[in-house]
Amino acid sequence: KAGVTQTPRYLIxxxxxxxxxxxxxxxxxxxxxxxxxxxxxxxxxxxxxxSETQRNKGNFPGRFxxxxxxxxxxxxxxxxxxxxxxxxxLCASSLDRGxxxxxxxxxxxxxxx
Amino acid sequence: xxxxxxxxxPLSVPEGAIASLNCTYSDRGSQSxxxxxxxxxxxxxxxxxxxxxxxxxxxxxxxxxNKASQYVSLLIRDSQPSDSATYLCAVNExxxxxxxxxxxxxxxxx
Numbered sequence: 491k492a493g494v495t496q497t498p499r500y501l502i503x504x505x506x507x508x509x510x511x512x513x514x515x516x517x518x519x520x521x522x523x524x525x526x527x528x529x530x531x532x533x534x535x536x537x538x539x540x541s542e543t544q545r546n547k548g549n550f551p552g553r554f555x556x557x558x559x560x561x562x563x564x565x566x567x568x569x570x571x572x573x574x575x576x577x578x579x580l581c582a583s584s585l586d587r588g589x590x591x592x593x594x595x596x597x598x599x600x601x602x603x
Numbered sequence: 604x605x606x607x608x609x610x611x612x613p614l615s616v617p618e619g620a621i622a623s624l625n626c627t628y629s630d631r632g633s634q635s636x637x638x639x640x641x642x643x644x645x646x647x648x649x650x651x652x653x654x655x656x657x658x659x660x661x662x663x664x665x666x667x668x669n670k671a672s673q674y675v676s677l678l679i680r681d682s683q684p685s686d687s688a689t690y691l692c693a694v695n696e697x698x699x700x701x702x703x704x705x706x707x708x709x710x711x712x713x
Contacts, residue, residue, distance in 0.1 A: 509690050515652065515704060523700075523701070525703075530646055532691075532703060532704070532705040532706065533647070533691065535700045535701060535702070535703075538700060545686075545698075546700045548700065557610040566696060570677060580647070586659040587697075590635040590637075590697065590701075591637070591652050592637075592647075592649065592653075592693075593649060594639075594647045594648070595646060596645070596646050597646045
């Protein structure tokens with residue numbers, strides 16, 4: 491079974507731009523969570539989607555948003571990029587909200603200049 | 604703010620020794636506990652999950668959970684250089700978000 495896939499793998503943007511990252515969960519998995527990982531802050535939870543609905547949200551500004559499609563694929567968007575948004579963005583999928591084992595994708599490395 | 608605490612290390616052990624990684628958490632409602640391994644430049648990989656008090660063994664890995672003490676640990680027996688990585692502890696209260704520790708860096712010396 492294929493794992494979690496994320497596109498693109500690397501991205502360079504300038505301040506003020508916006509970016510959209512994509513995540514395809516493991517086949518059959520319906521819950522998708524997004525995380526930001528930086529050397530200083532570690533893994534920080536952004537949001538979780540299940541059945542096309544945001545179920546949990548971390549402590550990030552409204553510039554960070556996401557959505558989930560009927561096929562469980564998910565996208566996250568960051569508007570008005572700031573230098574501090576440079577990070578590894580990780581997507582993780584789990585079977586459903588009752589099965590809590592999460593499996594991570596390879597991540598998208600975002601660099602904001 | 605729910606917290607998950609790990610000793611950042613680095614923890615160094617000789618090849619063949621037992622590596623012991625520890626994690627404490629603040630939320631008594633936590634019900635699920637996980638250990639992830641993350642190699643440099645890679646994403647976290649799930650290696651153990653534990654839901655009940657006691658020990659759970661999988662190959663060279665043993666996870667130990669003590670909910671009364673709010674403590675979870677990971678033992679790696681017969682440590683190999685390929686075990687050198689950062690180990691992340693994660694906890695979850697069903698239906699809510701995961702909380703991750705900042706990780707313990709482990710180096711296994713040949």
